[in-house]
Amino acid sequence: xxxxxxxxxRKETGTRASRKLRREGLVPAVLYGHGEKCVDLVATRDAxxxxxxxxxxxxxxxxxxxxxxxxxELQWDTFGVEPVHVDFLRVSATDRVKVKVPVxxxxxxxxQRNGGVVSLILHEIELExxxxxxxxxxxAAVGKLQLGGxxxxxxLELPAGAKALVDGDDAVVTCTVPVEKGEEAAAGxxxxxxxxxxxxxxxxxxxxxx
Amino acid sequence: xxxxxxxxxxxxxxxxxxxxxxxRGNRVxxxxxxxxxxxxxxxxxxxxxxxxxxxxxxxxxxGRLFVRxxxxxxxxxxxxxxxMGKGKGEPEFWAAVIKPGAILYExxxxxxDAARICLARLAHKMPLRVRFVKRRVM
Numbered sequence: 001x002x003x004x005x006x007x008x009x010r011k012e013t014g015t016r017a018s019r020k021l022r023r024e025g026l027v028p029a030v031l032y033g034h035g036e037k038c039v040d041l042v043a044t045r046d047a048x049x050x051x052x053x054x055x056x057x058x059x060x061x062x063x064x065x066x067x068x069x070x071x072x073e074l075q076w077d078t079f080g081v082e083p084v085h086v087d088f089l090r091v092s093a094t095d096r097v098k099v100k101v102p103v104x105x106x107x108x109x110x111x112q113r114n115g116g117v118v119s120l121i122l123h124e125i126e127l128e129x130x131x132x133x134x135x136x137x138x139x140a141a142v143g144k145l146q147l148g149g150x151x152x153x154x155x156l157e158l159p160a161g162a163k164a165l166v167d168g169d170d171a172v173v174t175c176t177v178p179v180e181k182g183e184e185a186a187a188g189x190x191x192x193x194x195x196x197x198x199x200x201x202x203x204x205x206x207x208x209x210x
Numbered sequence: 211x212x213x214x215x216x217x218x219x220x221x222x223x224x225x226x227x228x229x230x231x232x233x234r235g236n237r238v239x240x241x242x243x244x245x246x247x248x249x250x251x252x253x254x255x256x257x258x259x260x261x262x263x264x265x266x267x268x269x270x271x272x273g274r275l276f277v278r279x280x281x282x283x284x285x286x287x288x289x290x291x292x293x294m295g296k297g298k299g300e301p302e303f304w305a306a307v308i309k310p311g312a313i314l315y316e317x318x319x320x321x322x323d324a325a326r327i328c329l330a331r332l333a334h335k336m337p338l339r340v341r342f343v344k345r346r347v348m
Contacts, residue, residue, distance in 0.1 A: 052348055055347070074348045078233065078236055080246075117271065117272065118319055120319065191301065192218045194217070
Protein backbone atom coordinates (compact mmCIF):
# COMPACT_ATOMS: atom_id res chain seq x y z
CA UNK A 1 0.00 0.00 0.00
CA UNK A 2 1.38 3.40 -0.88
CA UNK A 3 0.56 6.59 0.95
CA UNK A 4 0.18 9.92 -0.78
CA UNK A 5 2.27 12.89 0.30
CA UNK A 6 1.28 16.44 -0.60
CA UNK A 7 4.33 18.44 -1.65
CA UNK A 8 5.05 22.04 -2.62
CA UNK A 9 8.02 23.52 -4.40
CA ARG A 10 10.71 24.97 -2.14
CA LYS A 11 12.41 28.13 -3.30
CA GLU A 12 14.71 28.82 -0.36
CA THR A 13 17.40 26.32 0.54
CA GLY A 14 20.00 26.20 3.27
CA THR A 15 20.06 25.79 7.03
CA ARG A 16 18.12 28.89 8.07
CA ALA A 17 15.32 28.38 5.57
CA SER A 18 15.08 24.66 6.44
CA ARG A 19 14.93 25.38 10.17
CA LYS A 20 12.16 27.90 9.56
CA LEU A 21 10.17 25.28 7.65
CA ARG A 22 10.66 22.71 10.41
CA ARG A 23 9.35 25.19 12.99
CA GLU A 24 6.19 25.47 10.86
CA GLY A 25 5.63 21.70 10.92
CA LEU A 26 7.07 21.09 7.46
CA VAL A 27 9.88 18.85 6.28
CA PRO A 28 12.34 19.87 3.54
CA ALA A 29 12.62 17.24 0.83
CA VAL A 30 14.35 16.65 -2.45
CA LEU A 31 13.25 14.67 -5.50
CA TYR A 32 15.66 13.19 -8.04
CA GLY A 33 16.08 10.25 -10.41
CA HIS A 34 15.16 9.09 -13.92
CA GLY A 35 17.78 11.48 -15.34
CA GLU A 36 15.52 14.44 -14.67
CA LYS A 37 16.31 17.63 -12.83
CA CYS A 38 16.62 17.61 -9.05
CA VAL A 39 13.68 19.43 -7.43
CA ASP A 40 13.61 20.98 -3.94
CA LEU A 41 10.31 20.23 -2.23
CA VAL A 42 8.60 20.64 1.09
CA ALA A 43 6.15 18.17 2.65
CA THR A 44 4.09 18.23 5.81
CA ARG A 45 5.63 16.43 8.75
CA ASP A 46 2.37 14.61 9.50
CA ALA A 47 2.21 13.14 6.00
CA UNK A 48 5.80 11.94 6.15
CA UNK A 49 5.34 10.45 9.60
CA UNK A 50 2.13 8.73 8.49
CA UNK A 51 3.94 7.13 5.55
CA UNK A 52 6.70 5.92 7.88
CA UNK A 53 4.17 4.63 10.40
CA UNK A 54 2.40 2.64 7.69
CA UNK A 55 5.70 1.19 6.51
CA UNK A 56 5.27 2.65 3.02
CA UNK A 57 8.50 2.71 1.07
CA UNK A 58 6.83 3.89 -2.13
CA UNK A 59 4.68 7.02 -1.90
CA UNK A 60 2.57 8.94 -4.37
CA UNK A 61 3.63 12.59 -4.53
CA UNK A 62 0.78 15.04 -5.09
CA UNK A 63 0.60 18.78 -5.45
CA UNK A 64 3.48 20.58 -7.17
CA UNK A 65 4.89 17.28 -8.46
CA UNK A 66 2.83 14.27 -9.41
CA UNK A 67 4.90 11.09 -9.48
CA UNK A 68 5.55 7.87 -7.67
CA UNK A 69 8.61 8.06 -5.42
CA UNK A 70 10.69 5.83 -3.22
CA UNK A 71 11.67 7.18 0.19
CA UNK A 72 15.38 6.74 -0.42
CA GLU A 73 16.66 8.33 2.75
CA LEU A 74 15.06 9.80 5.81
CA GLN A 75 17.01 11.94 8.27
CA TRP A 76 15.81 12.15 11.86
CA ASP A 77 16.52 14.52 14.71
CA THR A 78 18.78 13.49 17.59
CA PHE A 79 16.02 11.68 19.45
CA GLY A 80 14.66 9.97 16.34
CA VAL A 81 11.24 11.58 16.88
CA GLU A 82 10.82 14.04 14.03
CA PRO A 83 11.95 13.71 10.42
CA VAL A 84 14.41 16.41 9.41
CA HIS A 85 14.79 15.77 5.68
CA VAL A 86 13.48 13.33 3.08
CA ASP A 87 15.10 12.12 -0.14
CA PHE A 88 12.57 10.98 -2.75
CA LEU A 89 13.68 8.93 -5.75
CA ARG A 90 11.45 9.01 -8.84
CA VAL A 91 10.21 5.51 -9.63
CA SER A 92 7.61 3.98 -11.88
CA ALA A 93 5.83 0.75 -11.00
CA THR A 94 7.98 -1.36 -13.31
CA ASP A 95 11.33 -0.01 -12.08
CA ARG A 96 13.55 -2.30 -10.11
CA VAL A 97 14.65 -0.62 -6.89
CA LYS A 98 17.13 -1.44 -4.14
CA VAL A 99 15.61 -1.22 -0.67
CA LYS A 100 16.46 -2.36 2.82
CA VAL A 101 13.62 -4.43 4.27
CA PRO A 102 13.40 -5.44 7.95
CA VAL A 103 13.53 -9.12 8.90
CA UNK A 104 10.82 -10.36 11.24
CA UNK A 105 10.77 -13.64 13.17
CA UNK A 106 7.75 -15.85 12.58
CA UNK A 107 6.72 -18.82 14.69
CA UNK A 108 7.95 -20.30 17.94
CA UNK A 109 11.48 -21.65 17.99
CA UNK A 110 11.69 -25.23 19.38
CA UNK A 111 15.34 -24.62 20.26
CA GLN A 112 14.23 -21.88 22.67
CA ARG A 113 12.25 -24.45 24.67
CA ASN A 114 15.46 -26.43 25.10
CA GLY A 115 17.23 -23.47 26.69
CA GLY A 116 18.51 -21.78 23.54
CA VAL A 117 18.57 -18.07 22.79
CA VAL A 118 17.30 -16.86 19.43
CA SER A 119 19.51 -14.08 18.07
CA LEU A 120 18.48 -12.01 15.09
CA ILE A 121 21.80 -11.18 13.46
CA LEU A 122 20.68 -9.56 10.24
CA HIS A 123 18.03 -7.03 11.21
CA GLU A 124 17.44 -5.84 7.67
CA ILE A 125 18.21 -7.22 4.27
CA GLU A 126 18.89 -5.34 1.06
CA LEU A 127 16.62 -6.45 -1.77
CA GLU A 128 16.27 -5.65 -5.42
CA UNK A 129 12.66 -5.87 -6.51
CA UNK A 130 9.95 -4.14 -8.51
CA UNK A 131 8.89 -0.79 -7.10
CA UNK A 132 5.26 -1.91 -6.85
CA UNK A 133 6.19 -5.07 -4.97
CA UNK A 134 8.41 -3.86 -2.13
CA UNK A 135 7.57 -6.08 0.84
CA UNK A 136 6.95 -4.47 4.22
CA UNK A 137 8.88 -7.22 6.02
CA UNK A 138 10.70 -10.44 5.27
CA UNK A 139 9.57 -13.24 7.55
CA ALA A 140 12.16 -15.67 8.86
CA ALA A 141 10.31 -18.84 9.89
CA VAL A 142 11.92 -20.07 13.11
CA GLY A 143 9.32 -22.81 13.66
CA LYS A 144 11.86 -25.49 12.81
CA LEU A 145 14.98 -23.85 14.18
CA GLN A 146 16.64 -26.25 16.57
CA LEU A 147 19.28 -25.51 19.20
CA GLY A 148 22.57 -24.77 17.42
CA GLY A 149 20.76 -24.15 14.12
CA UNK A 150 21.09 -21.20 11.79
CA UNK A 151 18.79 -19.63 9.20
CA UNK A 152 20.80 -18.18 6.35
CA UNK A 153 19.85 -15.65 3.69
CA UNK A 154 19.23 -18.34 1.07
CA UNK A 155 16.76 -20.03 3.46
CA LEU A 156 14.49 -16.97 3.50
CA GLU A 157 11.33 -16.93 1.46
CA LEU A 158 11.57 -13.82 -0.67
CA PRO A 159 8.64 -12.43 -2.68
CA ALA A 160 8.48 -13.42 -6.35
CA GLY A 161 10.92 -11.40 -8.45
CA ALA A 162 12.90 -10.15 -5.46
CA LYS A 163 16.60 -10.79 -5.23
CA ALA A 164 18.73 -10.50 -2.07
CA LEU A 165 21.78 -8.31 -2.53
CA VAL A 166 23.69 -9.86 0.36
CA ASP A 167 25.69 -13.08 0.48
CA GLY A 168 23.38 -16.10 0.56
CA ASP A 169 25.52 -17.73 3.26
CA ASP A 170 25.14 -14.82 5.69
CA ALA A 171 23.43 -15.88 8.92
CA VAL A 172 20.09 -14.20 9.63
CA VAL A 173 18.93 -15.96 12.80
CA THR A 174 20.75 -18.33 15.14
CA CYS A 175 19.65 -20.37 18.12
CA THR A 176 22.54 -20.86 20.50
CA VAL A 177 23.17 -21.92 24.06
CA PRO A 178 23.45 -18.80 26.25
CA VAL A 179 26.96 -18.13 27.51
CA GLU A 180 26.99 -17.70 31.27
CA LYS A 181 29.20 -14.76 32.04
CA GLY A 182 30.98 -15.26 35.32
CA GLU A 183 32.09 -12.45 37.57
CA GLU A 184 34.88 -10.55 35.91
CA ALA A 185 38.27 -11.30 37.36
CA ALA A 186 39.53 -8.76 39.81
CA ALA A 187 42.91 -8.93 38.14
CA GLY A 188 44.02 -5.86 36.30
CA UNK A 189 44.50 -3.59 39.28
CA UNK A 190 42.45 -0.71 40.55
CA UNK A 191 43.92 1.69 38.02
CA UNK A 192 44.49 1.39 34.29
CA UNK A 193 47.93 1.18 32.80
CA UNK A 194 49.41 4.50 31.67
CA UNK A 195 50.35 4.76 28.01
CA UNK A 196 53.85 6.01 27.29
CA UNK A 197 54.82 6.60 30.88
CA UNK A 198 58.26 4.98 30.62
CA UNK A 199 59.56 7.12 27.76
CA UNK A 200 58.49 10.24 29.67
CA UNK A 201 60.43 9.16 32.75
CA UNK A 202 63.51 8.40 30.67
CA UNK A 203 63.15 11.75 28.95
CA UNK A 204 62.98 13.47 32.31
CA UNK A 205 66.03 11.57 33.52
CA UNK A 206 67.97 12.58 30.42
CA UNK A 207 66.88 16.17 30.86
CA UNK A 208 68.10 16.09 34.46
CA UNK A 209 71.49 14.67 33.37
CA UNK A 210 72.02 17.35 30.81
CA UNK B 211 35.33 -5.20 39.26
CA UNK B 212 33.91 -1.99 37.89
CA UNK B 213 34.30 -1.04 34.24
CA UNK B 214 37.32 1.09 33.41
CA UNK B 215 39.73 1.49 30.53
CA UNK B 216 42.67 -0.89 30.33
CA UNK B 217 45.16 1.77 29.29
CA UNK B 218 44.93 5.54 29.48
CA UNK B 219 47.23 8.35 28.48
CA UNK B 220 46.49 10.46 31.56
CA UNK B 221 45.19 9.36 34.97
CA UNK B 222 43.16 12.50 35.59
CA UNK B 223 40.99 14.59 33.31
CA UNK B 224 39.41 18.02 33.53
CA UNK B 225 35.69 18.17 34.25
CA UNK B 226 34.63 19.49 30.86
CA UNK B 227 31.19 20.67 29.80
CA UNK B 228 28.53 18.58 28.12
CA UNK B 229 27.32 20.65 25.21
CA UNK B 230 24.92 19.70 22.44
CA UNK B 231 23.14 16.45 21.71
CA UNK B 232 24.49 13.05 20.77
CA UNK B 233 25.05 12.86 17.02
CA ARG B 234 26.48 9.35 17.23
CA GLY B 235 25.30 6.38 19.25
CA ASN B 236 21.76 7.76 19.18
CA ARG B 237 20.06 4.93 17.25
CA VAL B 238 19.13 1.40 18.31
CA UNK B 239 21.59 -0.70 16.34
CA UNK B 240 22.21 -4.08 17.96
CA UNK B 241 18.91 -4.99 19.61
CA UNK B 242 15.24 -4.20 19.00
CA UNK B 243 14.56 -1.82 21.90
CA UNK B 244 16.68 0.66 23.76
CA UNK B 245 16.95 3.14 26.59
CA UNK B 246 17.75 6.66 25.42
CA UNK B 247 19.08 9.47 27.62
CA UNK B 248 17.06 12.69 27.58
CA UNK B 249 19.47 14.66 29.75
CA UNK B 250 23.21 15.20 29.78
CA UNK B 251 25.28 13.81 32.64
CA UNK B 252 27.86 11.39 33.89
CA UNK B 253 27.06 7.72 34.28
CA UNK B 254 29.36 6.11 36.85
CA UNK B 255 30.81 2.68 36.15
CA UNK B 256 28.99 1.32 39.19
CA UNK B 257 25.68 2.70 37.86
CA UNK B 258 26.22 1.12 34.44
CA UNK B 259 26.92 -2.19 36.18
CA UNK B 260 23.87 -1.80 38.47
CA UNK B 261 21.68 -1.27 35.41
CA UNK B 262 23.17 -4.28 33.68
CA UNK B 263 22.53 -6.49 36.70
CA UNK B 264 18.95 -5.21 37.09
CA UNK B 265 18.20 -6.01 33.44
CA UNK B 266 20.02 -9.34 33.44
CA UNK B 267 18.15 -10.54 36.52
CA UNK B 268 14.87 -9.88 34.75
CA UNK B 269 15.94 -11.34 31.43
CA UNK B 270 17.71 -14.39 32.95
CA UNK B 271 18.69 -16.45 29.94
CA UNK B 272 16.17 -14.93 27.52
CA GLY B 273 17.16 -12.29 25.02
CA ARG B 274 20.33 -10.29 24.90
CA LEU B 275 21.38 -7.10 26.60
CA PHE B 276 23.80 -4.65 24.99
CA VAL B 277 25.53 -1.97 27.05
CA ARG B 278 26.21 0.91 24.66
CA UNK B 279 28.20 3.19 26.96
CA UNK B 280 31.64 2.84 28.53
CA UNK B 281 33.22 4.88 31.35
CA UNK B 282 36.22 6.53 29.72
CA UNK B 283 36.49 9.52 32.05
CA UNK B 284 38.18 9.42 35.46
CA UNK B 285 36.52 11.53 38.13
CA UNK B 286 38.71 12.74 40.96
CA UNK B 287 37.83 13.96 44.41
CA UNK B 288 39.74 15.28 47.40
CA UNK B 289 39.25 13.54 50.80
CA UNK B 290 36.96 15.02 53.44
CA UNK B 291 38.41 17.49 55.94
CA UNK B 292 41.33 18.29 53.67
CA UNK B 293 42.56 21.83 53.28
CA MET B 294 42.20 23.37 49.86
CA GLY B 295 45.15 23.33 47.51
CA LYS B 296 47.94 20.75 47.36
CA GLY B 297 46.96 19.71 43.88
CA LYS B 298 44.20 17.77 42.22
CA GLY B 299 42.54 14.89 44.05
CA GLU B 300 42.95 11.21 43.28
CA PRO B 301 40.72 9.31 40.78
CA GLU B 302 37.64 8.17 42.68
CA PHE B 303 35.60 6.48 39.98
CA TRP B 304 35.16 6.20 36.23
CA ALA B 305 32.21 7.63 34.35
CA ALA B 306 30.71 7.73 30.88
CA VAL B 307 29.91 11.18 29.52
CA ILE B 308 26.32 11.09 28.28
CA LYS B 309 24.84 13.55 25.83
CA PRO B 310 21.04 13.81 25.33
CA GLY B 311 19.93 11.28 22.74
CA ALA B 312 22.59 8.67 23.54
CA ILE B 313 21.41 5.07 23.67
CA LEU B 314 22.53 3.60 27.00
CA TYR B 315 21.30 0.00 26.76
CA GLU B 316 19.68 -2.17 24.11
CA UNK B 317 17.67 -5.37 24.36
CA UNK B 318 17.03 -7.92 21.64
CA UNK B 319 15.24 -11.24 21.37
CA UNK B 320 12.33 -10.44 23.69
CA UNK B 321 8.81 -9.14 23.19
CA UNK B 322 8.09 -5.44 23.45
CA ASP B 323 6.16 -5.92 26.70
CA ALA B 324 9.07 -7.77 28.29
CA ALA B 325 11.53 -5.17 27.02
CA ARG B 326 9.40 -2.34 28.45
CA ILE B 327 9.28 -3.98 31.88
CA CYS B 328 12.97 -4.78 31.82
CA LEU B 329 14.08 -1.31 30.75
CA ALA B 330 11.70 0.30 33.27
CA ARG B 331 13.47 -1.65 36.04
CA LEU B 332 16.78 -0.53 34.59
CA ALA B 333 15.65 3.09 34.28
CA HIS B 334 15.16 3.28 38.05
CA LYS B 335 18.91 2.90 38.47
CA MET B 336 19.71 5.76 36.11
CA PRO B 337 20.56 9.24 37.41
CA LEU B 338 19.25 10.75 34.15
CA ARG B 339 15.81 11.08 32.60
CA VAL B 340 15.54 8.30 30.03
CA ARG B 341 12.96 6.98 27.60
CA PHE B 342 12.10 3.73 25.86
CA VAL B 343 12.85 3.62 22.12
CA LYS B 344 12.37 1.07 19.37
CA ARG B 345 14.57 0.21 16.43
CA ARG B 346 13.69 2.32 13.42
CA VAL B 347 13.46 0.80 9.96
CA MET B 348 13.87 3.91 7.80
